[in-house]
Amino acid sequence: MIVSKKILVFVESGENAIKPFAFEAIHAARILADALGGSVDALCLGIEKSLADSLVHWGADSVKIFVNPLFETITLEKALLSIEPLVNEQKPYAVFFSATTYGKELSASLSAKLNVGLLTDCVSIDLGKQGEVLVRRPVYAGKAISHVTLQGSGPHILSLRQNVFRGPSPDISRIGKVKLIDFKIPDDRLVLKIREVVRESGGQMDVTEARVVVSGGLGMQKPENFILLEDLAQVLRGAVGASRPVVDNGWRNYSNQIGQTGRTVQPDLYIACGISGSVQHLAGMSAAKCIIAINKDPNAPIFSVADYGIIGDALEILPLLTEEFRKVLGSSG
Amino acid sequence: MRIIVCVKQVIDTAARIELKDQKLDGTALARVLNPYDEFAIEEALRIRESKHDTEIVLVSLGAECFRDSLRAGLAMGADRAVHLMDPLFNNIDSLTTAYLLSQAAKLLGFDIIFCGRQAVDDDMAQIGPALAVYLEIPCITVVTQLDFLEDWDVAVAVRQIEGGTETIESSLPALFTCQKGLNQPRLPSLKGIMAAKKKEIETFDADKLGFSLKEKPSSNETLIHTGLSLPDRRGEGKIIGGSPNEVATQLVKILREQEKVV
Numbered sequence A: 001m002i003v004s005k006k007i008l009v010f011v012e013s014g015e016n017a018i019k020p021f022a023f024e025a026i027h028a029a030r031i032l033a034d035a036l037g038g039s040v041d042a043l044c045l046g047i048e049k050s051l052a053d054s055l056v057h058w059g060a061d062s063v064k065i066f067v068n069p070l071f072e073t074i075t076l077e078k079a080l081l082s083i084e085p086l087v088n089e090q091k092p093y094a095v096f097f098s099a100t101t102y103g104k105e106l107s108a109s110l111s112a113k114l115n116v117g118l119l120t121d122c123v124s125i126d127l128g129k130q131g132e133v134l135v136r137r138p139v140y141a142g143k144a145i146s147h148v149t150l151q152g153s154g155p156h157i158l159s160l161r162q163n164v165f166r167g168p169s170p171d172i173s174r175i176g177k178v179k180l181i182d183f184k185i186p187d188d189r190l191v192l193k194i195r196e197v198v199r200e201s202g203g204q205m206d207v208t209e210a211r212v213v214v215s216g217g218l219g220m221q222k223p224e225n226f227i228l229l230e231d232l233a234q235v236l237r238g239a240v241g242a243s244r245p246v247v248d249n250g251w252r253n254y255s256n257q258i259g260q261t262g263r264t265v266q267p268d269l270y271i272a273c274g275i276s277g278s279v280q281h282l283a284g285m286s287a288a289k290c291i292i293a294i295n296k297d298p299n300a301p302i303f304s305v306a307d308y309g310i311i312g313d314a315l316e317i318l319p320l321l322t323e324e325f326r327k328v329l330g331s332s333g
Numbered sequence B: 001m002r003i004i005v006c007v008k009q010v011i012d013t014a015a016r017i018e019l020k021d022q023k024l025d026g027t028a029l030a031r032v033l034n035p036y037d038e039f040a041i042e043e044a045l046r047i048r049e050s051k052h053d054t055e056i057v058l059v060s061l062g063a064e065c066f067r068d069s070l071r072a073g074l075a076m077g078a079d080r081a082v083h084l085m086d087p088l089f090n091n092i093d094s095l096t097t098a099y100l101l102s103q104a105a106k107l108l109g110f111d112i113i114f115c116g117r118q119a120v121d122d123d124m125a126q127i128g129p130a131l132a133v134y135l136e137i138p139c140i141t142v143v144t145q146l147d148f149l150e151d152w153d154v155a156v157a158v159r160q161i162e163g164g165t166e167t168i169e170s171s172l173p174a175l176f177t178c179q180k181g182l183n184q185p186r187l188p189s190l191k192g193i194m195a196a197k198k199k200e201i202e203t204f205d206a207d208k209l210g211f212s213l214k215e216k217p218s219s220n221e222t223l224i225h226t227g228l229s230l231p232d233r234r235g236e237g238k239i240i241g242g243s244p245n246e247v248a249t250q251l252v253k254i255l256r257e258q259e260k261v262v
């Protein structure tokens, strides 16, 4: 039997903005709360009150903003000291995080603090026939899916993969409670200090957040040719990904690597250019909604997961594709 | 200084996963040291190269075959290896694993703990942060660069976050989870492999770790694992033929009108 039906969402923010993937977590919580007849609570650290409305529009019933000058930078310690007492007090059925660097370490730490189970990188949360909550998450870097049933009254701690729980659009007529709460942090217990945050150059989107990922492998021949991918990514408002040898050669930053020992992405569109499609690479991208492969070799394994394949020279086709997209997207705004 | 490196044996990343009765049939699959743990071991070795009075202790909890990963780490150059093994440790969950690792770490003593960013089998990324909580030490995850201030009492870590990097400072003792980019793990030398064969692997059992099933923190009752499935098979792909120009026009049309992804 599920006693509390409250779902608490930890909202990630930075540079005084809510991270876009936090809305996905709110949206996922809303759907589960509706199915269970429960409510959605959001916890934010140090954001401006005016930002909280957007969380309500996406489905939060109430938003708590903890206020403390120390929240100018947020470390694992500060976040953990904030959320742990709240979970102990509210005893929610579930606590949702985004499966980001922050969300993963915070959810794992909270699970140890409370000695309760954790599910990382969840890709679906559904109600079963008996009203039980069923969760699926990829394991072996996406080569298999693990099925888990949540048992008991919780709190269950889940982090949600980015790009999977996107809602259609916010409902700006929704209303909810927004509360600012002065929150005391025992600052003698803080050890971690953030010295610097560096954004990737060019303001490029992170591959895990992007709806379109344009990826290049060794078939791109040389680092200079990645400009072709960047051009296409720019037109599609996407991000550039890469295979491992490309990263190992120093052509691209490691944060671009897609695959089992890189990033796992689930965009709407993944365009693989000059990538053979090794088991390790496929693990990181085969859950994309639509996959395009451009490869010279008709026998390249990448074609086995591609929805559409183009057998040909990526260096020749890419500029044409970019131009074509520019034409049609330009005309439609 | 003592550095503990937590390591795990995982199924080779090149392996194809096949299921039987919704379970992994892993008996025939090759196993390797978790790739992220290699960065962890390498980083410990590099610290020892500049701070000579450093002892590197590998710790692993798992089945008999996990000794291979300890041997692999010894061959890279670690000083000691401790295997946490006991029939009571069968089917424990990851929190219990983290708890047992914390018990071992307390027995061994440490200044730094390194873990991999995650194990590439269950991909939970839970052990590192949970271990830090049980030891009540700070934790920095997904580290791609690590430096120390002169007295070796403060660490400065660069780590990967979505869309950029973050530089975080921490006093020691602390726990770090290691990400690709941190270093280039060395291949074991022949001498290292021979030396590793001779080294004794210590075993800590439940008794030594002060563990009984009763007190274990467990999520086995709240998370019921009902099985594995393979990802949905993708439908038969379509090859788009024609001249490069035709191909580009056609593809854009399909993505816009049929797939509606752009």
Ligand SMILES: Cc1cc2nc3c(=O)[nH]c(=O)nc-3n(C[C@H](O)[C@H](O)[C@H](O)COP(=O)(O)OP(=O)(O)OC[C@H]3O[C@@H](n4cnc5c(N)ncnc54)[C@H](O)[C@@H]3O)c2cc1C
Pocket (backbone or CB within 6 Å): A216, A217, A218, A219, A220, A221, A242, A243, A244, A245, A246, A257, A258, A259, A260, A261, A262, A263, A273, A274, A275, A276, A277, A278, A279, A280, A281, A284, A294, A295, A296, A297, A300, A312, A313, A314, A315, B013, B035
């Ligand atoms: C432990 C471990 C972990 C790994 N983790 C990852 C990982 O996370 N991510 C990852 O990607 N790899 C990973 N790998 C590496 C993986 O096994 C492959 O080696 C790698 O993915 C191959 O990269 P690639 O496709 O770019 O290169 P290749 O396999 O060399 O393929 C290049 C492709 O380009 C095509 N080509 C050449 N020229 C052109 C052209 N002009 N136009 C179109 N096509 C062209 C060729 O036909 C070929 O198919 C890992 C390996 C190991 C052992």
